[in-house]
Amino acid sequence: MLPGTDRMPDVIPWLILVPLVWASLAFLRGPGRGGRLALAGLAVQTGLAVKLAMQISISGVQSHAVGGWGAPLGIDLYADGLSAILLLLTQVVVLLLVVYARAYFIAHPEGVSYFWPLTGYLLAAMNALFLSADIFNIYVTLELLGLTAVGLVAARGGTESVGAAMRYLLAGLMGSGLFLLGVALVYGTYGTVSIAVLAPLIEAEAPSAVFVAVGAMLVGLLLKTALFPFHFWLPPAHGEAPAPVSALLSALVVKASFYLILRLWLQPFAPLVTTAAAQLLGLLGMAAILWGSAMALSQTRLKMLIAYSTVAQIGYLFLLFPLVTVTSQEAAESALQGGVMQVVTHALAKAAMFAAAGTVILSLGRDDIGGLGGVASRLPVSIFAFALGGITLAGLPPSGGFIAKWLLIDGALNSGQWGWVVVMISGGLLSAAYVCRVLRRAFLPMEAGARFNSPARALEWSAFTLALMSLLLGVRSAEVLILLGIR
Amino acid sequence: MSTALLFPLTGAALFVMGVAGLLLQPHLLRKIIAFNIMGSGIFLILVGLGQRGGSPDPVSQAMVLTGIVVSVAATGLALALARRLLDLTGKMQLPVPGEDAARDGPDA
């Protein structure tokens, strides 16, 4: 698959280096250049992620000491099943989005300026984040991720997008500041930042400073994940950016900080988390579902609707915490599997939906939902992609979202937490409602005198492929969950 | 009060001031300065708690150095964006969301 694979048995550092290299080359080539570099780089990265997943499934957890230094002064990288899933997901989604973005920016060059290098740096930060084995390194990657994402949002340069970027940046800085405060307190208490070393120490003894640290880190990450009520920055940032950027941010970037919450909740901080905190997260998730869906139902612009849908879907992810905290092993396992499936399928579906929406908007030259008439007959592939994505969001079969919902409901029933079942079911119905709002318009006849440009095929089919993958996970989720089991 | 507590407590106070500034100051430049104050507070805590038995801890020093680099980068980006906003709107403030009336042309 990849020349010289034999000479680099350790793929972990390459997952960070490859995007850094092509991003820098793309930067040197100047604004608007580097699409082909990105495509080649992503092809290599996807290969690397597959290889890593295979290594992990064969020989278990992998780790790597950067430069041979080793902790505490050096940096350790670490990958288990969960990291491998997210790495693979990231490379695959971005690979398809790169195909999409190349066609998109040919048709609509506004905002392309430093899209390619920023995407590359963003990927390097995200891959490093998924591979980090210590909480300080996590802070650094989190900050890099935030800065590159802000750059992408601001790329178009208008008041709305720069304003959205500024808001996003300030929220992000506050979030990572809180996280770093937590890191400082944890380091001050235990003298280490390594997740693996911390776990037994926290289990043994946790002074009150550590509770403050965990609280600060949690709030910081919630701010970055845009869980209600910290979601204020998300809709403008995701709604204002060019479509490939919106797809990237909604599908992947918010998942990175969610991944951290999950990882820290389950591993080093497990002895500290309480049922009350978990229920609170669940309640915030419920509020996010209700608020996000209500806002999505009242939007007049297509991309804002999808952005608010992300707010709601993030809420859905947080329903996982009441189910994994102080419940039976079986319930927790089922809920964790459901939550991770939800992350994966939502990423694919949301990328597909933003991409499809971008195609629709390019073709119509407008992005109000009222003007969608005739789209179903003019852009069947895009509308199909949007609808398949919607099926996943609503958790309907045959999509991967259905398996996720099944597992989550199973976890809730198994732990006797009835209320959450009702929330999950209603959340699915609400998503169906706002997706349907778009589809019903699309099936109406075209308005007289409406303008229409045929889009490039790559635009339509890359979105469709993403949506199809979210669908096919419905019958092939076992592989994902086997990988998840390797910890 | 021992220096072991003095650093972290000062840091905590700076952090709180920074957060308050970040939240409450409408002027962007003040927000950016507040962010830097917040960061300095964290660095003080890190260095202060890190020193064991009075001798400085190289790991926490290394972390603070990294943190400073990161916050310089963040400050640079924030300043660039603030500058751009000033050019666009004539104000050093976040634009009020929802003022969509001024929007022109299609966007995607």
Added chain:
Amino acid sequence: MNLNEALPLLVLGSSLVPGLIIFFLAETRFRLRTALNLAGAIIKLLLIGYMIWGVMDNQSYHFRHTVLPGLDLALKADALAILFVSLSGALWLLTTLYAIGYLEDSPHRSRFFGFFSLCVTATVGIAMAANLFTFFFFYELLTLSTYPLIVHRGTDVAIRGGNTYLAYTLTGSAVLLTGVVWLYDLLGQVDFTYGGTVASLGSEYDGQLKIIFVLLIAGLGVKAAIVPLHGWLPQAMVAPAPVSALLHAVAVVKAGAFGIVRVVYEVYGAEFSESLGVLPPLAVAAAVTIVWGSLRAIWQDNLKRRLAYSTISQISYIILGTAMLGLISTVGGVVHLVHQGIMKITLFFCAGNYAETLGVHKISGMNGAGRRMPLTSAAFSIAALGMMGAPLTAGYVSKSYLSEGAQQANIIWAEWVLTASGVLNAIYFLPILYRLWFKSQPPAWPRKHIQARGGKETAWLLLIPPLVTAAATLAAGIFSESNWSPLFWVKIIAVREYSP
């Protein structure tokens, strides 16, 4: 994978694959699209024929794919599955023929036939589902693939109807899903087994099982249009005639009723359901629906709306038969699954013919249509008489088994309901027949959409399907005791249910 495992998949694939190809065909590829449609339908029928032969020969056809540990997508062709699969396979072929004629020259035919094929795939999947998870999987696929068919015309009314449909059915399936996951949580994999599996749980679970039963039936009852969950059905009438035909006869409402049959007989088991005390309320709900649907039908002047209310009433015959304990009522209920299908599809085909050929949508405008369209009207009359339960028709067979079953189960009021419904059926069908045959034609018909060639009453593609199904209505009545009748097959199923 040997042939016996592959066969259920092939039956699914025979409509799935053509459907997926059709989606991406250009609108102008009329011949290729027609060829794919018909080839798929014929291959499916042949495969089903082979399976019928195999099932009689005690072959078993199982397919299993593990999605997650303890969660299998499983298909099987048991006697009940074969019954439903044959019905949908046969009616699919006829409806496809009809739809080709009906949609001649209308836009978006690739989209239409693509979803049409998906819809049949889902129905066949429902029929062959071997456990509740698989059932739910295809049940939702059916919901999703019928929505574009209902809104196909893109008018405001169509889209409103479609949205009402989605709102009802998605809420229904959310309730159903809760019940299904709960049952899986208690039992592990819930495979459909004659006599049911839940009884093994022990009496301390009776309370939970009752709640789950209510959730399952409420979820299924939306599609089966049990009053008060029936509101979507009359609104969904805006769909093109072939879609209404399919919806009412084989796909959506039938899927709901079929699900109830599976749940009562093969998840809970008839005897356990009776001992749990959940059957009498179900019977009452069915009885109310029977009477309510018939009453409402009387006041409808729009022909398709009257037929829609008639469907609401007739589907609950199946549920009433299922809700009364005893071999004979089971036979009556399950056989009506088939009989109602062939009769109701005839009526909808004919309604479509009147609308397309004469431009007649209202019953008040049907005066003298029998002379103008004798063959269509003959078919309509046979099916209407069948619905009333006239002797020599399929309807008579179902109704006589149902009322005998009510006697056997000692549920006297059910007999009264059946009689009353028969009278109501006559009240709303006989005036139509009177108008058709005994009133004189108007000077001009409102509109001629389909131009028939050579002096025929309408295009032959629109004429053959109702004639075939009308003939089947008679055949199922007259030859009900033969070895190839639906009745014979249903008796096999019923005997298996009651003899563990």
